[in-house]
Structures are given as structure tokens and as C-alpha cells.
Amino acid sequence: MSIIGHFDSGDFLNDILNQRPIEISSDGSSIRSYFYMSDLTIWLWTIFINGCKGEIYNVGSNLPISIKTLADEYLRMARQLNIQNVSARYMNRPSLNSVYFPCINKAQSQLNLKQTVPLNVAIEKTLRWFLSQLTAFETTLANPK
Secondary structure, rough: OOOOOOOOOHHHHHHOOOOOOOEOOOOOOEEEEEOOHHHHHHHHHHHHHHHHOOOOOOOOOOOEEEEHHHHHHHHHHHHOOOOOOOOOEEOOOOOOOEEOOOOOOOHHHHHOOOOOOOHHHHHHHHHHHHHHHHHHHHHHHHHOO
């Protein structure tokens, strides 16, 4: 996942790592789905190996998550990991109330695929990985060869 761009999850992660408030420019009611990379990898390989030729399979989570819920989960996890100065700022502009999450019934029934990493675990793993990369980078800067 890129932390530079216009995707909520990456933007929230970038804000936390840079100790800025998470900022949502709407009321946060738009709905999306989020899928951890290990699940994505399993799904794509399973479809490649076991999927029916010419069939189309939707990939992703079928659990609808509001942008506000995602931001709140990032904040909760950041506080749990003792990341300081985390906060959020929500604008009261109405959302477009857009809803984007896939119907994955076909992949589930035909290929027995399921999401195995819940959102909170995915966020925790992602935050931990990025924090470890920052720590490694800071150590390298402090101890140049």
C-alpha cells in the first residue's frame, strides 16, 4: 500500500507516522472495503490455479467499513502501540455516500475463499511494519558506515 496518494488507509497511516492529525474532508460516511495483502495473495493464486478459465471473480472483503470507522480503528491501534500525538479532525461536509465493496459470493462458494485477517489485525501489522522501517532508517542515519 502506498502511503502517498489519495487512498484513505494510506493517508491515515502517513498522518500517524508523521504525527499529524488524521483529517477526513467529509463526514466519513462513505463505505469501502479493506483487504490485507496476505489474503489478497492467497486469493489471486487460488483464482489463478483453481479458477475456471474465462470466469470473473471479485476479490476483496465484503465487509462494509465507513471511512470514519477506519480512521477510528487507526487511532485506536496507534494509541495501543503507544504512538504519541494521534488525533483526528472530521469536517462536517456531507459525504457523497459512495459505497464500494465487492460481492465475493462466487469466489467464496466456488473456490472456498475467505478473508482471514480482520481489519484491526491488518492495521496493527501494517503500523508495526512501517514503524520498524522507520526505526531501521533512523538507526542507519544515526550510524552511517
